[in-house]
Amino acid sequence: MIENILNIIGIENYIFLTVLLFCIGVFGVLYRRNAIIVFMSIEIMLNAVNLLFVAFSTYHQDAEGQVFVFFSMAVAAAEVAVGLAILVSVFRNLGSIDIDNLKNLKG
Amino acid sequence: MDTNLALLLLLSPFVGFLFNIFFGKKVSKGISGAIGTLTIVVSFLLSICFFAQLNQNGKPFEISLFDWIQVSNFKLDFGILLDQLSLLWLLFVTGIGSLIHLYSISYMHDDENMHKFFAYLNLFVFFMITLVVGNNLLVMFIGWEGVGLCSYLLIGFWYKNQPYNDAAKKAFIMNRIGDLGFLIGMFIIAALFSTLNYAEIKSAVASGDANSALLGLAALCLFIGACGKSAQLPLYTWLPDAMAGPTPVSALIHAATMVTAGIFMVTRMNFLFDLTPDVQNIIAIVGAITALVAASIGLLQNDIKKVLAYSTVSQLGLMFLALGLGAYTVAVFHVITHAFFKACLFLGSGSVIHGLHGEQDMRKMGGLRKAMPITFWTMMISTLAIAGIFPFAGFWSKDEILMVAFGHNKALWIVASIASIMTAFYMFRLMYLTFFREFRGTEEQKHHLHESPKLITIPLVILAVLAVIGGAINLPGSMWLNHFLEPVLVAKHEAHHLGTQEFILMGIALVGAIIGIIWANAKYIKQGFVPKEDAEIVGFSKTIYNKYYVDEFYTFLIVKPLNGLSNFFRTTLEPALGKVVYGFGTVANGIGSQGKKLQNGNIGLYLFVFVIGICAIITYLFIAQ
Numbered sequence: 001m002i003e004n005i006l007n008i009i010g011i012e013n014y015i016f017l018t019v020l021l022f023c024i025g026v027f028g029v030l031y032r033r034n035a036i037i038v039f040m041s042i043e044i045m046l047n048a049v050n051l052l053f054v055a056f057s058t059y060h061q062d063a064e065g066q067v068f069v070f071f072s073m074a075v076a077a078a079e080v081a082v083g084l085a086i087l088v089s090v091f092r093n094l095g096s097i098d099i100d101n102l103k104n105l106k107g
Numbered sequence: 108m109d110t111n112l113a114l115l116l117l118l119s120p121f122v123g124f125l126f127n128i129f130f131g132k133k134v135s136k137g138i139s140g141a142i143g144t145l146t147i148v149v150s151f152l153l154s155i156c157f158f159a160q161l162n163q164n165g166k167p168f169e170i171s172l173f174d175w176i177q178v179s180n181f182k183l184d185f186g187i188l189l190d191q192l193s194l195l196w197l198l199f200v201t202g203i204g205s206l207i208h209l210y211s212i213s214y215m216h217d218d219e220n221m222h223k224f225f226a227y228l229n230l231f232v233f234f235m236i237t238l239v240v241g242n243n244l245l246v247m248f249i250g251w252e253g254v255g256l257c258s259y260l261l262i263g264f265w266y267k268n269q270p271y272n273d274a275a276k277k278a279f280i281m282n283r284i285g286d287l288g289f290l291i292g293m294f295i296i297a298a299l300f301s302t303l304n305y306a307e308i309k310s311a312v313a314s315g316d317a318n319s320a321l322l323g324l325a326a327l328c329l330f331i332g333a334c335g336k337s338a339q340l341p342l343y344t345w346l347p348d349a350m351a352g353p354t355p356v357s358a359l360i361h362a363a364t365m366v367t368a369g370i371f372m373v374t375r376m377n378f379l380f381d382l383t384p385d386v387q388n389i390i391a392i393v394g395a396i397t398a399l400v401a402a403s404i405g406l407l408q409n410d411i412k413k414v415l416a417y418s419t420v421s422q423l424g425l426m427f428l429a430l431g432l433g434a435y436t437v438a439v440f441h442v443i444t445h446a447f448f449k450a451c452l453f454l455g456s457g458s459v460i461h462g463l464h465g466e467q468d469m470r471k472m473g474g475l476r477k478a479m480p481i482t483f484w485t486m487m488i489s490t491l492a493i494a495g496i497f498p499f500a501g502f503w504s505k506d507e508i509l510m511v512a513f514g515h516n517k518a519l520w521i522v523a524s525i526a527s528i529m530t531a532f533y534m535f536r537l538m539y540l541t542f543f544r545e546f547r548g549t550e551e552q553k554h555h556l557h558e559s560p561k562l563i564t565i566p567l568v569i570l571a572v573l574a575v576i577g578g579a580i581n582l583p584g585s586m587w588l589n590h591f592l593e594p595v596l597v598a599k600h601e602a603h604h605l606g607t608q609e610f611i612l613m614g615i616a617l618v619g620a621i622i623g624i625i626w627a628n629a630k631y632i633k634q635g636f637v638p639k640e641d642a643e644i645v646g647f648s649k650t651i652y653n654k655y656y657v658d659e660f661y662t663f664l665i666v667k668p669l670n671g672l673s674n675f676f677r678t679t680l681e682p683a684l685g686k687v688v689y690g691f692g693t694v695a696n697g698i699g700s701q702g703k704k705l706q707n708g709n710i711g712l713y714l715f716v717f718v719i720g721i722c723a724i725i726t727y728l729f730i731a732q
Contacts, residue, residue: 029714099710106708 006058014055021048035087035097039080046076110170113187116153116197117236119146123229131222140212143225147208147232151201158194167191167594169242176245181301188242188305192595195439196239196371199446200364204232206566207363210454211355213562214461224264224353231257235364239371244293244303247372251289251336254365255282261360262352274348281345285335289372292328295321296379309378319382326379326386329372337369339427340397343420344658350412354457357412362419362453363446370426370442374435377596381433391431391515395522398424400655402529406536407652409638410467411456414537418493419449421526425508428523434511435596436581436589441508443588444500444577448489451570455486458559458567459541463552469537470638474546478556481564483542485571490538492574494531495620497613500577506616507581513612524619531623539631540638547637583609 021044028041050069057065091097123146131139157168167190176183189197208228215221231254238250256279263275297303299321300311312322333339338346349361360366373380373390380387398421405417422445429438460467462479476483492499495506505527512520546553558564581588630636650656705716 026718030711030718033711102710103708106706 011055011059014051018048018052021051033098033100035090035099038099039083043076043080046072109168112153112156113168113170113189116150116157117187117233117240119149120229120233120236122146124226124233127222127226127229131226136216136221137212139222139225140208143229144205144208144212146229147201147205150232150236151205154194154197154201157189158198161189161191161194181297183243183245183303185246186242187240189240190595191592192374193239195443197236199443200235200239201232203363203446203450204359206569207355207359207450207454210563210566213560214355214457215353227257227260227264228359231261231360231365238368242304244296248289248293251368252286254360254368255279255286258349258360258365261356262349264352264356271351274351278345278349281342282335285332285342288328288330288335289332292325292332295325295328299325305375312378312382322379323383323386326383327389329376330386330390333369333372334393337366337423337427338420339369339393339424340400343397343401344661346420347413347416347654350410350416354412354453354460357416358450358453358457361416362449366419366423367442367446370423370430370438373430374439374596377435387431387433389431391428391519394424394427394431395519396424397421398428398526399522402526402533404651404654405533406529407638407648409469411459411469411472411537411541412467414533415449415452415456418530418534421530422449422493425505425523425526428519429508429511432511432515434508436592437504437507437511439592440581440588441504443580444492444504444574447570447577448492448501448574451485451489451567451574452493454563454567454570455482455489458482458563461559461563462556463548464555466548466552469540471548472541472546473544474542475556476542479558481558481567485567487538488571489574490534494534494624495527495616497617498578500574502617503578503581506613509616510609510612524616527616528619528623531620532627535624535627536631539627543632544635
């Protein structure tokens with residue numbers, strides 16, 4: 001069943017997709033000023049990598065890659081929890097979440 | 108019991124020191140002085156006890172207080188040794204110490220820091236006792252350094268006067284040079300024999316398997332130590348300057364006791380010096396030259412205490428001459444008699460200075476005989492003793508030194524004899540200028556002339572009596588001191604039967620002394636000569652008056668180059684080094700201030716750089732593969 005999927009859609013397509021997703025994430029981080037969108041872009045990058053992990057895991061018939069994915073999802077969840085908490089507090093203080101405003105944090 | 112008594116003997120002055128330093132200011136001056144004196148008297152009485160005990164059973168008293176140092180095969184305990192030699196020293200250190208403490212009660216009464224004075228004086232006696240009673244070289248070294256410290260403190264006692272402070276520092280530094288010699292000598296001995304205990308060194312030396320060159324070096328180093336402490340050439344210059352201290356200090360430390368520590372040490376280590384004849388020769392020659400040089404400087408000094416100081420150096424030189432010739436008993440004999448009459452002379456000069464309210468220049472004295480009869484007579488007796496007039500104490504001891512010198516080396520005898528004649532001359536010059544003819548000071552001083560109080564005159568009288576009868580301990584007939592010291596010193600069978608030669612030598616010495624006196628009499632009484640003002644002194648006299656410019660020579664040879672070197676370091680090397688160090692700082696600072704601009708707080712930029720970096724790394728990895 002799983003082999004079938006790879007037979008239907010080749011592994012290279014997954015790689016193209018993840019590279020595309022990752023690049024979208026990178027450009028999102030670099031070009032957007034809204035902190036939440038930056039966050040989401042980071043998540044896209046993470047998930048691109050996760051997808052690649054899963055694809056190769058299937059390709060190599062090895063479960064280790066999928067275990068890694070669980071780890072990275074758990075870490076990402078924790079990171080989001082902390083990051084969002086910070087953003088809430090930034091918003092309360094500055095009234096916006098434009099990351100350019102965070103310049104002021106520099107001593 | 109004996110252990111406790113010995114401890115009490117050692118620690119009593121220390122208790123006095125503690126009391127005076129902590130509570131001296133709270134009690135009256137009299138009490139402070141009385142307690143200071145009492146603690147020394149306790150030590151003196153205990154010394155007499157031990158002395159009597161030793162005389163009875165003839166056994167030296169030795170105890171080990173505790174194990175001190177134990178490193179591999181080197182072992183040392185902190186022990187007390189009360190044998191013939193140390194007891195002799197104890198007797199006169201504590202005896203004269205008591206008298207001088209008594210004297211100081213009156214002499215220092217007007218000083219606001221009297222309690223401090225007594226504290227230092229007590230501490231000095233404590234260290235002097237430590238020096239004397241130790242049973243090994245290291246304990247002696249503790250005392251040795253301790254007395255040096257007290258000497259420094261007391262020379263600079265009037266610390267508001269800068270030259271006095273300089274004199275104190277000079278004494279300390281000069282001593283330190285000698286101490287280095289002492290230390291090195293000690294190290295060599297420790298390396299050779301793995302012990303510093305006298306008895307053990309003695310047996311180790313006697314076994315004779317030590318390297319004789321190293322042994323000689325050890326002896327020489329120890330002698331350098333003695334040179335520093337006992338003011339011998341070339342380290343003597345501190346002693347005349349040490350006269351900056353209060354006069355009782357000069358009497359106790361710089362005449363009677365501390366400066367004889369070098370002689371004590373050489374006598375203690377006699378078994379070592381006996382094996383190194385070359386070093387003995389050096390000691391004898393240094394002693395003789397010091398005796399002559401110091402005596403000749405003494406001829407023209409005008410400060411009453413300076414004359415006595417050079418006289419002390421000269422007499423110490425004679426003692427070292429005796430030591431170098433292996434006549435340890437003779438040296439010890441002269442140490443004891445010298446302690447009596449020199450302490451008396453110093454205390455007498457103190458009495459004169461006290462009477463003249465601080466005047467020390469003999470050109471402004473004169474005619475004090477009537478005003479200060481007790482001072483005059485006691486000083487006269489001591490002067491006769493130091494000049495070597497029969498039958499005063501100095502005659503016997505100095506005569507023995509001259510005799511020993513004659514027996515070994517005629518040249519040394521001649522030098523010593525000339526020094527003795529000079530001694531007679533300058534001592535009588537001092538007496539004539541101070542006590543005879545008319546008073547040359549101001550009218551006001553003349554009005555206030557008075558004999559000093561009892562506390563000052565009593566010690567003077569006691570010391571004068573000792574200066575008369577002190578020779579009795581080693582009269583040519585009985586030789587009590589020789590027999591007494593026999594267990595400590597390697598037995599020497601010097602011929603001491605009185606033959607014609609001995610009598611002739613005695614006669615020559617006596618005639619020499621009398622010539623010196625007549626010479627002084629002719630110049631200062633008959634002609635009424637008064638030394639000229641400093642500016643009018645010319646020619647060779649000026650050279651002597653300025654102490655052969657030895658101080659200037661040392662300044663030129665050592666102080667100036669050292670100052671130059673430190674100046675070079677300070678003005679050239681230190682700024683250069685500083686620039687290098689500063690340079691590192693400046694560079695780091697520059698890099699930092701440029702790099703700082705990168706961290707501008709713009710998260711977008713950070714992320715951009717971050718991505719660029721990752722891209723670069725990945726690209727590199729691809730290319731590298």
